Amino acid sequence: MSVPFHSRRFLRLGGLIVTLTVLTPFVSSAQDAPKKEISDKVSEELGGKLREYTEAKQYEPALALVNNLLTTVKPESYDRTVLNQIKVQILLTQEKYAEAIAPMETALRLGKAYDFIEKRQYLEFSQILSQLYFQEATSTKDTKLRDEYLGKAYSTIKEYLANNDKPTVESMSYAATMIYTQATIDPNNTNKKLLNEAKELAQEGLTLSIKPRETFYVLILAALQQEEKNQEAAELLELLVTLNPTSKQYWQQLQATYLNLANNAKDSDAALEWNVRTIVTIERAQKLGILTGPRDHFNLVGIMMNIRQFDQAIELLEKGLAEGNIESTKQNWEYLASSYQQVHKELKAIDVLKQTAARFPDAGDLEFKIANIYYSLDKMSDAYSHGKSALEKGGVENVPAVQMFIAYMGYELKKYEEALPFAEAAKNAGTANADRLHEAIKNAITERQEALEATI
Structure with a gap:
């Protein structure tokens, strides 16, 4: 089962909030550490031009202004931290996710090194950075x-979770989805450790x-399916169809x-x-108007046949074929005939096969099936007739076997001259015992001819 990931939706969860007003200056206690205060020049630009650009949604000039300011500030400074945060917000607004990674990394590095960013905000930014990594991981073909991006997404969200006593529903949903994706990214080599972590x-x-x-x-269901824990998956699916009874997907799963467990x-x-x-399960779903397609109806028939409930299979097949709920295919009609045979109603089976043969006039194999049932009932003449019809119509898989059958029926009915060509054809095809049958027919013809001559 695949778990969908919508990266843009996740990126909006936390709502990256960077204030564009001048922050309250704070002097670091360490004498050699950069001060947590914005320079006058940057403060003036943030409160003036940048505010005008952002309020007018002129993001390109705003981005150009920030980039220009970044060239004027010190590498290790509060100015650089704030400007990179603002740059990230502009880029995310423009949906330029890949470009937002580098400034976010810089802002977090400086924020952590010099305590420029409060813990709550640092964690929020860490989650967004993880999402940006994940976005790139799921977008590249390399x-x-x-x-590499998945590794960064994982380590970043793990740091977020380790330092957050009260993670949000959204952050947990993202983290579980991301780790599940990483665990199953290689379809031939599932990472069981990560899979269990996601679960x-x-x-x-x-x-x-x-x-x-x-x-x-x-996510839990997908993990259980990956682990092939079908019984636990079934229990969870029972809960899901209870919570969401109109979901066709859950009923199908x-x-x-259950069918997998049976098999x-x-x-x-x-x-x-x-x-x-x-x-x-199928019957419960059908009462809700779900699993009502031809394949679903036939699945029910197939299971009835597997557990040898042929009377019920017959009832479902007849009703389904009549009402169009089961496809009127040659094979499905044959299943109905076969089910009648299983309950020893051979004449009903023959009747179904004759109806099917009328629907599929070129299917000689149906005639051969009819011939075999007649043979089982000791109706040699009917078996012989339908055996010949099978060859005339064509479409039989093993022609020599049909020829052998006709030859034997002809022999039993003493139609030796008619049977002989079929026996000879079967013999030439190398059919087992065809040579003996061919010889027996020839001898019977000779004996009958000699007996006839003796009476003259």
Whole structure:
């Protein structure tokens, strides 16, 4: 299961707020450390031209002004910290996410080194920087660069979480999503450690609000599916269809999960239990108007056949084919005929196959199926007739086998002259025992001819 990531939505979560007014000067206690105060020149520009540009939403001139000011201030200064914060905000407003990374890194480095940024704001900026890294990681096709950005996104958000006693729902949702993406970025090599970490964060996120965000459930579900913990995934999906009963996606996943459990069950009792749960899931969904497509209806039939509930399979097939809820394909009609055979209603099976043959007049294999059922009922003449129809229509996979069948039926019905060419064709094709049948037919013809001559 894939977990969608919308980077722009995440980037707006914290709402990067950088005040453009002059901040209250603060003198650092360390004598050799740069002072936490804005120079007069920068203060004047921030309160004048920059304010005019930003209020008029003239971001390019505003960015040019900030860049020009950056060339005039000291490398390690409060001016540079504030200007880089403002630059980040302008770039994010313009959706220039890649360009915002470098100034954000500078602002955070200086803010941490000289205590220029309060802890709350520092953590907020750290989360946004992680999101910027993640944005670039999910945008590049260069796997080496992708992994580098993912590593930076991970270490940055881990620092955020380690130093934040009260992370927000949004930050936990982002962190869990980012780490899950990193864990599963290589489809052939899932990072189980990161996967478990993402799952734990999502589980923690569920506790942050009275009504947990659905994203957390989806992340936990995706992790469980990656780990192939299908039973736990089914339990979570049961919760999700209860919380969101109109979600077709959850019902489909629940059905598929139960079916997977049935197919991988270690014993027949367990397989039956999971198959029954699959059936009940489909029926529950259909009462809500979900899982009502032809494939869904046929899935129900298929499960009934697998657990040998052929009477119910017949009822569903007949109803579905009649009402158009199950596709009127040759194979589906054959399934109906086969189900009748399973409950020993061979004549009904023949009737269905004859109807199907009328719908698919070029399908000689249907005639051969009819011939075989007649043979099982000891109706040799009908078996012989439909065997010949199979060859006349064509479309049979094993022509020599049909020829052998016709030859044998002809032999049993004493139609030796008619049967002989079929036996010879089967013999020439190398069909097993065809040579013996061919010889028996020839001998029968000879014996009958000799008997006829003896009466004259």
